[in-house]
Amino acid sequence: MAALCKVVSGFRNGTRLFPERVIYVRQSLHSTDSGEPPRGESATLKKKRGFAAAYDQHTDLQQKQHPTSVRLRSTRDVKSFASLLRHSPLLQMGPAKDKIVIGKIFHIIKDDLYIDFGGKFHCVCKRPTVDGERYQRGIKVRLRLEDLELTSRFLGANTDTTLLEADAFLLGLFDVKDTKT
Amino acid sequence: MATRVLTKGGVLVGLCRLRQPRLVTAGYSLSGQFYATAAAAVNTAPLITEKTDVTDKILNIPLQTPDFFRLSELFSLQDLFDARVHLGHKKGCRHRLMEPYLFGCRLDQDIIDLDQTVEHLQSALNFTAHIAYRGGIILFISRRRQFGHLVESMARDCGEYAHARYWQGGLLTNAPIQYGPGVRLPDLIVFLSTLNNVFQQHVGIRDAAKMNIPTVGVVDSNCNPSLVTYPVPGNDDTPAAMELYCRLFKTVVNRAKDKRRQMELLHGQSATAPTASSL
Numbered sequence: 001m002a003a004l005c006k007v008v009s010g011f012r013n014g015t016r017l018f019p020e021r022v023i024y025v026r027q028s029l030h031s032t033d034s035g036e037p038p039r040g041e042s043a044t045l046k047k048k049r050g051f052a053a054a055y056d057q058h059t060d061l062q063q064k065q066h067p068t069s070v071r072l073r074s075t076r077d078v079k080s081f082a083s084l085l086r087h088s089p090l091l092q093m094g095p096a097k098d099k100i101v102i103g104k105i106f107h108i109i110k111d112d113l114y115i116d117f118g119g120k121f122h123c124v125c126k127r128p129t130v131d132g133e134r135y136q137r138g139i140k141v142r143l144r145l146e147d148l149e150l151t152s153r154f155l156g157a158n159t160d161t162t163l164l165e166a167d168a169f170l171l172g173l174f175d176v177k178d179t180k181t
Numbered sequence: 182m183a184t185r186v187l188t189k190g191g192v193l194v195g196l197c198r199l200r201q202p203r204l205v206t207a208g209y210s211l212s213g214q215f216y217a218t219a220a221a222a223v224n225t226a227p228l229i230t231e232k233t234d235v236t237d238k239i240l241n242i243p244l245q246t247p248d249f250f251r252l253s254e255l256f257s258l259q260d261l262f263d264a265r266v267h268l269g270h271k272k273g274c275r276h277r278l279m280e281p282y283l284f285g286c287r288l289d290q291d292i293i294d295l296d297q298t299v300e301h302l303q304s305a306l307n308f309t310a311h312i313a314y315r316g317g318i319i320l321f322i323s324r325r326r327q328f329g330h331l332v333e334s335m336a337r338d339c340g341e342y343a344h345a346r347y348w349q350g351g352l353l354t355n356a357p358i359q360y361g362p363g364v365r366l367p368d369l370i371v372f373l374s375t376l377n378n379v380f381q382q383h384v385g386i387r388d389a390a391k392m393n394i395p396t397v398g399v400v401d402s403n404c405n406p407s408l409v410t411y412p413v414p415g416n417d418d419t420p421a422a423m424e425l426y427c428r429l430f431k432t433v434v435n436r437a438k439d440k441r442r443q444m445e446l447l448h449g450q451s452a453t454a455p456t457a458s459s460l
Contacts, residue, residue: 160273
């Protein structure tokens with residue numbers, strides 16, 4: 001596993017995954033057409049490095065008229081994981097303490113509402129006394145987050161004990177009309 | 182036990198009498214090797230038919246292309262990101278051996294590197310597809326009660342097996358006694374969550390390693406990836422991520438089985454169900 005990780009980090013420093021993915025797509029397209037492995041073409045595609053690989057990548061990006069949907073995905077999918085992460089709402093939010101978010105109730109057991117707000121875990125809140133009957137499955141609610149994951153290190157333990165739940169305070173129902181005004 | 186030895190001895194004696202000419206010509210068959218030569222003589226009894234050439238072709242053609250089943254088009258990094266696969270546990274829950282797979286830690290929450298996850302998931306799905314193509318038995322395991330029904334229904338939909346309940350100790354290691362002699366163990370075990378309900382490593386990982394069964398496992402930031410053959414670093418707590426994994430595995434297994442049927446028809450073999458002999 002450590003060897004694989006080193007190889008992967010080597011890949012990341014140089015060109016991205018896209019040349020390799022393009023190669024896979026090409027080979028697979030040929031294999032479906034003929035039903036046999038491509039003979040010389042796969043060998044020449046694999047051996048291209050440096051300028052040749054970059055040239056291939058740029059000519060593919062310029063060829064926007066391609067019939068298969070797979071090609072469209074590889075040209076659209078230019079965002080790297082780092083940029084996706086940086087612009088994600090979870091990171092733009094910052095620390096979770098006292099942030100107002102909108103969640104959706106996905107499960108109800110008597111008075112406990114299980115609300116998913118887009119984080120790793122859901123939160124569990126008590127059904128409020130005001131307008132209690134309106135809280136049903138699929139309803140959007142407003143929450144004030146306390147913590148994204150309830151964990152704590154107990155005495156004598158090697159790792160934290162986690163409750164597999166987030167902690168939030170239920171503010172009320174979410175009305176679409178409020179955001180528009 | 183005693184009766185077993187006696188019957189084996191009786192069989193052995195019978196075999197020796199039948200195969201005596203062969204043993205004599207073998208020359209180097211010592212007394213200690215009677216077992217091996219007798220067993221080898223028994224196993225070479227089935228005749229070689231013309232079907233083995235076609236079977237060899239069917240089995241070898243997928244191994245010549247890196248992505249024979251075109252699994253790279255099934256998912257993208259954006260799909261993994263939208264399913265929240267990159268979210269890990271808090272820093273205090275982190276397992277030391279998961280550190281190479283982490284992108285970083287943001288406000289005490291570990292973030293799993295999706296670039297590595299894409300490659301690991303690609304190779305794990307490819308391996309699963311090849312096992313399913315060759316008629317192997319796949320067992321899906323998850324001890325998360327929240328996703329037990331999802332795992333079981335997914336396994337039923339792709340015609341494979343699932344175990345989402347309490348794991349009895351000798352399930353793999355003591356199978357001939359618990360389930361009867363001649364029971365066939367799974368050829369691949371897929372762990373959709375490698376932990377059990379008390380946050381310890383699932384016993385199945387250690388037992389599969391003992392029984393030489395390859396494993397694919399979704400390892401979160403608090404899991405131990407060392408014994409898993411094809412670890413896939415990713416979130417195993419969010420329903421969106423679990424549904425993505427289940428959908429991917431189901432699609433992959435069904436695609437591989439359809440491809441096998443297609444190859445058998447293409448190469449003119451009669452449509453026999455892939456059994457142990459085809460492996």
